[in-house]
Amino acid sequence: MGWTESPPWFCAFTETVANLTNVDLQQNKRVPPHPLGRAAAITDFEVRDTQVARPTPKSHQPLTFQRPLKKMEVFVDDFVGMGQDHPSNPLTNQQAVLSHNIDKVF
Numbered sequence: 001m002g003w004t005e006s007p008p009w010f011c012a013f014t015e016t017v018a019n020l021t022n023v024d025l026q027q028n029k030r031v032p033p034h035p036l037g038r039a040a041a042i043t044d045f046e047v048r049d050t051q052v053a054r055p056t057p058k059s060h061q062p063l064t065f066q067r068p069l070k071k072m073e074v075f076v077d078d079f080v081g082m083g084q085d086h087p088s089n090p091l092t093n094q095q096a097v098l099s100h101n102i103d104k105v106f
Contacts, residue, residue: 017104017105020105021072025094030089031096032096069083071083
């Protein structure tokens, strides 16, 4: 992964953070909340979708997984997380794992 506007060391660092995070998530590692966790969760846009949620047809059963879905990738030097909130590893922990690994590497 690389981007022409980023120095090579930055691409290496972000990929290393993503790799460390994915290992920790696969091991279901629990970490304390990160001090900047609330600030990282704040979005810089306002949700304007006022449409009421459509009911789910009875024929569609919700997907169930043995383990929660969790994966971290880097796209144009931004971390992109794909996760599923689950009691065994909530999304807040998944975000904290990434934040702690960023601190470790940088």
